[in-house]
Amino acid sequence: IQALQISENKIIKTKMLSRACFRQFSASIRRMSSTNIVETNIDSGTGFATVTLSQPPVNSLDKNLLTAITDRFKKLSDDSSVTGAILTSKFDGKVFSAGLNIVDMFQKSDDHLGEFWGMVQEWYLTIQGFPKPLVSAINGHAPTGGCAMALMSDYRVMVEGKTIGLNETLLGIVAPFFFADLMIAAVGRRHAEFALNNGYLYTSDEALKIGLVDEVVNLDQVVPTALKILTKMTKTPQPAYQVCKNFLRKETMDTLRNDRAGDIAHFVGFVQQPNVQKAIGGYLQALKQRKK
Numbered sequence: 086i087q088a089l090q091i092s093e094n095k096i097i098k099t100k101m102l103s104r105a106c107f108r109q110f111s112a113s114i115r116r117m118s119s120t121n122i123v124e125t126n127i128d129s130g131t132g133f134a135t136v137t138l139s140q141p142p143v144n145s146l147d148k149n150l151l152t153a154i155t156d157r158f159k160k161l162s163d164d165s166s167v168t169g170a171i172l173t174s175k176f177d178g179k180v181f182s183a184g185l186n187i188v189d190m191f192q193k194s195d196d197h198l199g200e201f202w203g204m205v206q207e208w209y210l211t212i213q214g215f216p217k218p219l220v221s222a223i224n225g226h227a228p229t230g231g232c233a234m235a236l237m238s239d240y241r242v243m244v245e246g247k248t249i250g251l252n253e254t255l256l257g258i259v260a261p262f263f264f265a266d267l268m269i270a271a272v273g274r275r276h277a278e279f280a281l282n283n284g285y286l287y288t289s290d291e292a293l294k295i296g297l298v299d300e301v302v303n304l305d306q307v308v309p310t311a312l313k314i315l316t317k318m319t320k321t322p323q324p325a326y327q328v329c330k331n332f333l334r335k336e337t338m339d340t341l342r343n344d345r346a347g348d349i350a351h352f353v354g355f356v357q358q359p360n361v362q363k364a365i366g367g368y369l370q371a372l373k374q375r376k377k
């Protein structure tokens with residue numbers, strides 16, 4: 086009887102403990118109301134937001150995803166309980182992001198292209214201007230706009246065995262000046278010129294060598310490593326962090342802010358050229374036929 090009472094007490098204690106743990110866990114992870122293409126969880130203990138891009142099949146940045154990411158980062162900027170963020174992809178081991186949606190640049194009206202480019206500008210200005218520490222957990226391929234998005238973060242942890250780069254010239258298009266400046270800031274002018282002129286896609290290890298990414302790890306270590314560095318970064322006095330980040334990034338952002346309409350006109354004029362349209366069409370077709 087005594088033994089039974091002891092084990093019953095143990096069961097009751099275990100149940101109480103697990104209920105307490107569950108309460109603590111559910112209090113510590115807050116899921117932001119979010120579109121299902123950008124899932125966001127906030128750990129209320131640390132204030133870290135994990136933003137997971139979840140638009141199948143490859144997180145290509147179409148109007149919907151650009152807007153959802155931009156809105157999410159604006160909210161995280163304004164949320165004083167958020168101390169820093171991690172940007173990652175649901176398609177781990179496969180793709181971080183396939184970059185801008187090529188379909189949005191092929192055989193479209195000037196109005197469509199103009200609206201699309203305005204969204205690209207807003208996405209860049211919002212993530213690049215995000216005032217808190219931001220770490221990219223690059224858990225898959227990150228070509229073109231996917232690479233640019235990773236470059237907008239303050240630190241990059243990449244999975245081994247994938248590729249990353251601003252390879253726009255391979256499509257017959259050219260990275261805009263604000264993408265090019267991201268690359269120059271990370272790897273210096275010499276590597277950036279080589280990378281952009283040749284549309285070079287780096288393997289994770291090559292990217293590490295030139296400073297395009299900061300760490301290369303195996304897949305199950307990508308997010309934990311990102312969290313570790315975010316913990317360190319958020320210990321820096323944040324008013325100083327924000328002021329420093331802002332003044333280092335301000336010049337290129339201001340150049341864009343001061344002439345957004347001119348930049349849109351430039352993009353539309355460039356993309357609508359018949360030879361550029363032909364190149365984009367050919368690239369799209371090759372992409373679709375790759376699997377056949």
Ligand SMILES: CCCCC/C=C\C/C=C\C/C=C/C(=O)SCCNC(=O)CCNC(=O)[C@H](O)C(C)(C)COP(=O)(O)OP(=O)(O)OC[C@H]1O[C@@H](n2cnc3c(N)ncnc32)[C@H](O)[C@@H]1OP(=O)(O)O
Nearest residue numbers: 145183184185186187188226228229230258259355372373
């Ligand atoms: C001097 C003046 C300058 C002014 C500026 C002017 C112009 C600049 C403009 C813009 C800059 C451009 C930036 C960009 O980001 S362009 C985007 C280019 N992206 C790529 O090249 C990546 C292409 N994708 C891939 O390489 C692969 O998909 C992948 C990411 C390596 C993943 O490979 P995986 O085998 O896993 O998937 P699939 O290839 O089978 O793809 C699945 C499915 O998705 C379609 N798809 C892939 N990427 C894109 C994309 N970026 N946009 C739209 N659709 C994409 C692919 O075709 C498949 O479709 P399907 O229907 O066949 O299933």
